[in-house]
Amino acid sequence: MRHDTLTLLGLTFLGASASPTFTPSCSDVAFDIPVVSNNVAFASPPDPNNTADIVEFMRAIWGGATPATNGTLTISDTFTIRGTYCRPRPGNGTARSPPKGLQILVHGITYNKTMWAGEGFPSYDWHAFAAARGYATLALDRLGHGANPQRPDPLAVVQPQLQIDLIHAIVAAARDPSDVLHSVLGDGDSPATAFSKIVVVGHSYGSYLGAALAAQHPADADALVLTGYSGYLDFTDVIEADWVSAGVWRPDRFGADLPKGYVTMSNPAQRAAAFFAGGYDADIPPVDFEGEDTLTVGEIGALGAILGDAVGYVGDVLVVTAVEDAFFCEPPLEKCEEHLRQTATSFPDAKSYDYFAPTNTGHDLTLHHSAADTAERIHDWLDEKL
Ligand SMILES: *[C@@H]1O[C@H](CO)[C@@H](O)[C@H](O)[C@H]1NC(C)=O
Ligand SMILES: *[C@@H]1O[C@H](CO)[C@@H](O)[C@H](O)[C@H]1NC(C)=O
Ligand SMILES: *[C@@H]1O[C@H](CO)[C@@H](O)[C@H](O)[C@H]1NC(C)=O
Ligand SMILES: *[C@@H]1O[C@H](CO)[C@@H](O)[C@H](O)[C@H]1NC(C)=O
Numbered sequence: 001m002r003h004d005t006l007t008l009l010g011l012t013f014l015g016a017s018a019s020p021t022f023t024p025s026c027s028d029v030a031f032d033i034p035v036v037s038n039n040v041a042f043a044s045p046p047d048p049n050n051t052a053d054i055v056e057f058m059r060a061i062w063g064g065a066t067p068a069t070n071g072t073l074t075i076s077d078t079f080t081i082r083g084t085y086c087r088p089r090p091g092n093g094t095a096r097s098p099p100k101g102l103q104i105l106v107h108g109i110t111y112n113k114t115m116w117a118g119e120g121f122p123s124y125d126w127h128a129f130a131a132a133r134g135y136a137t138l139a140l141d142r143l144g145h146g147a148n149p150q151r152p153d154p155l156a157v158v159q160p161q162l163q164i165d166l167i168h169a170i171v172a173a174a175r176d177p178s179d180v181l182h183s184v185l186g187d188g189d190s191p192a193t194a195f196s197k198i199v200v201v202g203h204s205y206g207s208y209l210g211a212a213l214a215a216q217h218p219a220d221a222d223a224l225v226l227t228g229y230s231g232y233l234d235f236t237d238v239i240e241a242d243w244v245s246a247g248v249w250r251p252d253r254f255g256a257d258l259p260k261g262y263v264t265m266s267n268p269a270q271r272a273a274a275f276f277a278g279g280y281d282a283d284i285p286p287v288d289f290e291g292e293d294t295l296t297v298g299e300i301g302a303l304g305a306i307l308g309d310a311v312g313y314v315g316d317v318l319v320v321t322a323v324e325d326a327f328f329c330e331p332p333l334e335k336c337e338e339h340l341r342q343t344a345t346s347f348p349d350a351k352s353y354d355y356f357a358p359t360n361t362g363h364d365l366t367l368h369h370s371a372a373d374t375a376e377r378i379h380d381w382l383d384e385k386l
Contacts, residue, residue, distance in 0.1 A: 024086035024131030028147075029138070029184050033169045034078045037162040040302040043068035045155055051245040051260050058243070058263070058300045062235040067301055075157055081166055082147045084113055084139045085185060086127040087193075099136035101197030101222070101386055102174050106167065108204030108228060109295035110264055110271075112146030113139035115203065116366070119287055124367050126201075129375035135382070136193065138185075140170065142206075144262065145293050154261030154296035160306045163299070164213050171198055171213075171220045197222050197386045204228040204327070204363065205299065211346065212306040214313035223316040223385055224347075225378055228363050230321050230328040231346055232339035237274040237326045242267045246294045254294070261297040265289075277324035277362030279369035288367070309346045316352045316385040319343050320378060322361035322368070333359060354381060 044067070046057040061067060088099055105116045105126065116139040118124030130137045141148045143166060144158040152158055173181035177194045186192040200221040202210035207229035213220055244266045247258030254262070265271045271292065272285035319340050321328045329336035340355035347353055356377060358370040365374055 024127045024137070025089045025187065026084055026086040026127060027187055029083045029085045031081045031083070031170055031173065031181050031184055032078055033081060033166055033181065035162065035165045035169065036074060036076045037159075037165045038072040039075050039156065039159045039161055039298070040305050041070045041073040042155070042301060043070040045301075046261075046297065048155060048259065048261055051248065051263070054245070054261055054263065054297050055243045058297055059239050061300050061303070062239045066304055069305075073156055075162055077152075077157075079143055079152070079162075079166060080149050081143065081170065082113075082141050084117065084127065085136070085187075086131055086138075087136045087187065088131040088134050097134070099193065099195070100134045101136070101199055101382070102193075102195040103130055103135050103137045103199045103201045103225075104167065104170065104174070105137055105139040106200065106202045106206030106209055107139070107142065107145075108206050109299065110292050111203070112293040113141045114146070114291065115364070119284065119291055119367065121281065121284060121287075121367070124371050126366055126375065129372070129379070133379040133383070135199075135379070136195070138170070138174070140167070144296050144299075151258055151262065153298075154259050155298045155301065157298065158296040159298040159302040160209060160212065161302065163209055164216060164306065167200070167209060167213055168217050168220060171200075171217075174198060199223045199225060199382060199386070201225040202227065202229065203366070205295075208303065208306065211310055212308075214315070214347075215308060215310040218310070218313040218315075221313075221315055223318070223382065224313075225318045225320065225382070227320045227365055228322075228325060228328060229319060229343075230339050231343040232328060232330075234327055234330070237270070241265050241270045241274065262294040263297065264292055264294045274326050275362060275364040276368070277322070277326065278360035280362070280367065281369070284367055288364070309348055310350070312349055313347060314349050314351055317344075317347045317350045317354070318378065318381050319353075319355040320358070320365065320374060321355070322358045322363065322365045322370075324361060325363045325365070327363055329357060333357060352385065
């Protein structure tokens with residue numbers, strides 16, 4: 001937590017010329033959320049103590065297999081979800097105008113909320129881009145990741161349905177002043193803002209969660225911005241990557257007690273090739289590797305259970321996926337755009353569906369040279385739709 005605050009404050013001093021003009025006013029927040037979730041029960045789960053078994057289970061799913069299930073497993077518990085909450089800084093001498101809306105930022109696998117702050121590189125701070133355009137942002141650590149205090153069972157508990165239920169509770173809190181969690185969104189100086197416009201902004205796995213949230217709770221998001229995402233898939237890079245149990249591989253960073261079903265990538269070259277392409281700052285991939293987070297075997301194992309068309313979602317949808325994205329698009333531009341056009345079929349009732357494909361850019365599109373342009377285009381779109 002303290003680390004994230006320092007990262008955000010430290011941005012001012014690094015002073016790259018491309019950084020946004022206005023910096024947001026940010027604080028660390030935590031939601032204690034009681035949930036009852038229906039997770040997937042697996043009929044033939046991998047041995048929780050055997051990394052090879054766990055990795056084989058995940059690779060089969062990335063390769064297209066559907067794991068055998070045995071009904072659902074009800075999880076009833078209270079989880080703490082931490083976030084970085086930023087609001088547009090009050091203007092010089094002018095009154096603070098209310099944010100245009102709240103963007104809830106949901107990170108991808110092997111990342112945490114710090115990805116949205118640019119991993120310490122100020123030119124890539126999404127909170128700053130959004131604040132400069134008048135939007136508040138709330139970057140969440142998904143359960144089991146980042147600064148969250150709990151590391152629950154990585155197969156049975158840390159699954160996408162539970163992640164969706166937690167995000168749903170946070171959306172409710174953001175909209176409703178009478179919600180017991182609403183006060184988390186105050187900042188000490190001013191009371192919590194009751195947001196009437198909510199945008200769910202996902203990256204990669206976070207976009208799957210955003211689309212599933214829209215399917216299950218169509219009224220939650222006024223708009224979806226799904227980045228690093230499409231209906232087209234090529235998981236070769238993750239199938240072939242070297243996966244390790246994070247706590248065994250680097251007990252100093254992740255803790256030797258971390259259950260083996262929390263896995264991460266041990267090869268920096270593979271990670272860079274999976275997430276970066278085209279124009280990017282060569283200093284970023286090494287930092288990205290050193291700061292990588294984990295994914296859980298349950299997040300992958302139960303993914304199939306939350307996929308499907310967002311029938312009944314009547315808000316706006318914007319899909320933003322780079323041409324050189326190793327998983328969700330492919331060059332040339334025309335081919336990538338064709339995949340993004342076809343992705344519209346997943347949102348049959350949406351009020352509007354738009355897409356764009358940044359060029360010369362890989363999967364982690366907010367960490368490439370095109371990031372500022374991408375942010376401008378996304379905020380232009382939001383200003384038009386909300
Ligand atoms: C399925 O679940 C039931 C009860 O939850 C259990 O008794 C049974 O052994 C399970 N079957 C398999 C194949 O896991
Ligand atoms: C995994 O290892 C732990 C610690 O050694 C042990 O308590 C547990 O029973 C093992 N679980 C299985 C399913 O073998
Ligand atoms: C302060 O506000 C004025 C008027 O909107 C603007 O021209 C100026 O650039 C602002 N200064 C800073 C430091 O933001
Ligand atoms: C979260 O990400 C940041 C930056 O990428 C990293 O420094 C930090 O260690 C990560 N947290 C965990 C628990 O991995």
